[in-house]
Amino acid sequence: MAIxxxxxxxxxxxxxxxxxxxxxxxxxxxxxxxxxxxxxxxxVDTEGVSLQHSNLAAHLRPDDPVVNxxxxxxxxxxxxxxxxxxxxxxxxx
Amino acid sequence: xxxxAEIVAAITSGQKTAEEITRESLSVISxxxxxxxxxxxxxxxxxxxxxxxxxxxxxxxxxxxPLAGVPVGIKDNFLYKGHKVTCxxxxxxxxxxxxxxxxxxxxxxxxxxxxxxxxxxxxxxxSSNETSVYGPVHNPVDLTRVPGGSSGGSAAAVAAGxxxxxxGTDTGGSVxxxxxxCGVVGIKPGYGxxxxxxxxxxxxxxxxxxxxxxxxxxxxxxxxVISGKDVHDCTSLExxxxxxxxxxxxxxxxxxxxxxxxxxxxxDDSIKNRVKEAAALLKSKGAEVVEVSLPYAKYSAPCYYIxxxxxxxxxxxxxxxxxxxxxxxTAADLNSYYLNSRAPFGxxxxxxxxxxxxxxxxxxxxxxxxxxxxxxxxxxxxxxKVFQQVDVLLTPTSPTTAFKIGYHDENxxxxxxxxxxxxxxxxGGLAGISVPFGKDKQGLPVGIQFYGPILQEEKIxxxxxxxxx
Numbered sequence: 001m002a003i004x005x006x007x008x009x010x011x012x013x014x015x016x017x018x019x020x021x022x023x024x025x026x027x028x029x030x031x032x033x034x035x036x037x038x039x040x041x042x043x044v045d046t047e048g049v050s051l052q053h054s055n056l057a058a059h060l061r062p063d064d065p066v067v068n069x070x071x072x073x074x075x076x077x078x079x080x081x082x083x084x085x086x087x088x089x090x091x092x093x
Numbered sequence: 094x095x096x097x098a099e100i101v102a103a104i105t106s107g108q109k110t111a112e113e114i115t116r117e118s119l120s121v122i123s124x125x126x127x128x129x130x131x132x133x134x135x136x137x138x139x140x141x142x143x144x145x146x147x148x149x150x151x152x153x154x155x156x157x158x159p160l161a162g163v164p165v166g167i168k169d170n171f172l173y174k175g176h177k178v179t180c181x182x183x184x185x186x187x188x189x190x191x192x193x194x195x196x197x198x199x200x201x202x203x204x205x206x207x208x209x210x211x212x213x214x215x216x217x218x219x220s221s222n223e224t225s226v227y228g229p230v231h232n233p234v235d236l237t238r239v240p241g242g243s244s245g246g247s248a249a250a251v252a253a254g255x256x257x258x259x260x261g262t263d264t265g266g267s268v269x270x271x272x273x274x275c276g277v278v279g280i281k282p283g284y285g286x287x288x289x290x291x292x293x294x295x296x297x298x299x300x301x302x303x304x305x306x307x308x309x310x311x312x313x314x315x316x317x318v319i320s321g322k323d324v325h326d327c328t329s330l331e332x333x334x335x336x337x338x339x340x341x342x343x344x345x346x347x348x349x350x351x352x353x354x355x356x357x358x359x360x361d362d363s364i365k366n367r368v369k370e371a372a373a374l375l376k377s378k379g380a381e382v383v384e385v386s387l388p389y390a391k392y393s394a395p396c397y398y399i400x401x402x403x404x405x406x407x408x409x410x411x412x413x414x415x416x417x418x419x420x421x422x423t424a425a426d427l428n429s430y431y432l433n434s435r436a437p438f439g440x441x442x443x444x445x446x447x448x449x450x451x452x453x454x455x456x457x458x459x460x461x462x463x464x465x466x467x468x469x470x471x472x473x474x475x476x477x478k479v480f481q482q483v484d485v486l487l488t489p490t491s492p493t494t495a496f497k498i499g500y501h502d503e504n505x506x507x508x509x510x511x512x513x514x515x516x517x518x519x520x521g522g523l524a525g526i527s528v529p530f531g532k533d534k535q536g537l538p539v540g541i542q543f544y545g546p547i548l549q550e551e552k553i554x555x556x557x558x559x560x561x562x
Contacts (some may be wrong), residue, residue: 001297003451007451008175011447011450011451012443012446012447012450013414013432013455014436014450014454015406015410015435015446015447015450016410016413016431016432017432017435017438017443017445017446017447018128018432018433018435018436019437019443023440023443025446026440027443027447030505030506031446031447031448031451032443033506034398034448034509037394037395037401037506038398038465040392040395041392041395041396041399041464041465041468042460044150044464044467044468046464046467046468046470047326047469049246049467050385050470051466051467051471052470066324071191073427074127074191075191086178086375086424
């Protein structure tokens with residue numbers, strides 16, 4: 001799995017993150033070395049392995065509401081204005 | 094600084110006040126922190142107020158908590174209401190916590206005194222504490238060397254006697270590796286033992302809260318206070334928390350210790366020999382030491398860097414200037430707004446986001462991320478099988494002792510190998526502890542590590558306690 005400077009910059013964009021030419025040049029060599037190392041994994045036989053031990057709870061939290069009215073009140077107090085249970089924030093752009 | 098048990102005894106008996114103990118801690122910090130840089134902020138007035146509250150509680154004849162008056166440092170990724178928390182990143186400069194993390198809240202409920210926030214690698218990404226926006230931490234044993242990371246500030250604060258105990262987090266070894274480098278004890282319990290509510294996320298399937306202390310008993314007593322189910326974190330486990338230090342035994346008769354085959358190959362003699370000496374010591378205390386096989390464990394480090402970087406690329410998506418973090422309000426359009434607002438991340442954090450995003454790209458997902466997840470399953474199976482044969486595993490904590498600051502500047506990927514023995518615990522969800530065991534040729538502390546199955550922290554605490562004795 002080879003990675004080029006162009007890949008680094010494009011991947012940065014995908015993450016909504018500006019990566020400068022200079023940073024991309026630094027990362028290119030480092031990521032090349034990292035992905036060579038990661039290539040060791042390709043030799044491991046994972047045929048038939050399913051993700052049964054992966055702790056799905058870590059990724060999928062239950063959708064039960066946890067009501068903390070005191071905290072909600074405090075958080076809302078941090079905003080100057082609110083409307084219909086929504087905090088009004090400054091325009092971003 | 095005295096041990097946790099000594100402090101609690103002195104305050105409970107009235108031999109010392111919590112305020113006196115806190116002032117002692119603040120005095121050591123003010124004297125040593127300028128050269129070590131372990132604390133990035135000291136909560137002097139709040140700490141003294143908390144200490145006085147403990148003294149008043151005692152004066153009223155009320156029962157004191159199990160950590161009465163114990164000064165504690167918290168890593169700069171634990172939320173503590175009304176206090177700054179920055180993950181040692183420019184991205185969160187001046188961010189103030191709106192609520193308190195469960196681990197810190199439990200310390201406060203136990204009458205501990207929170208003295209300040211400790212330095213760390215930016216967003217906990219690093220093994221040397223050199224990526225902090227506040228500058229590197231210097232190892233108290235040798236100021237020209239790193240303390241390890243990412244909880245380097247917490248380890249250095251304990252090693253320098255600024256506080257008897259500190260909280261850290263451990264995603265790939267970030268409590269145990271700095272503990273090893275600084276000559277203190279560091280424990281990362283099994284996944285789910287301690288709530289992560291209010292701890293800033295790095296990689297959710299591996300992040301764990303841990304404790305750094307000068308003795309195993311201190312680490313055990315603090316672990317007991319902060320462990321257990323929390324309704325705010327559904328990954329925290331229901332299982333009851335034992336009174337760990339009451340389970341320490343006189344010897345190790347009946348305990349089976351596994352020494353993984355090949356783990357000492359290629360290591361420097363000064364580390365290899367300490368592990369062999371530890372094995373001999375365990376035998377002399379009645380343990381049976383046997384060689385075990387973990388054929389997939391060698392793939393832990395590449396798996397770790399792919400999986401945790403992928404999770405980090407998702408977790409750190411929230412720093413967009415709208416939900417959290419720096420906002421570039423001068424941007425001309427929305428696209429530039431996002432790109433510029435995410436610019437304050439440091440080099441290492443950006444690199445991990447790039448690695449993670451790259452591994453998750455549709456053309457790489459199967460060969461990279463999914464492959465790493467499948468190999469992780471094989472590693473977990475390895476550990477599951479081995480813990481049917483033995484009670485605990487003995488390994489080195491790190492392949493080296495503390496290296497010079499700047500040593501890995503030219504080849505930062507080589508630094509990733511510093512987590513070789515510790516990231517296995519996070520990939521496997523195991524409980525792990527590093528305990529100091531002798532020195533290397535240069536007089537630097539060597540850490541040895543014990544692994545145990547999830548929810549059996551008492552086993553590793555007991556063997557670590559025996560070795561410490």
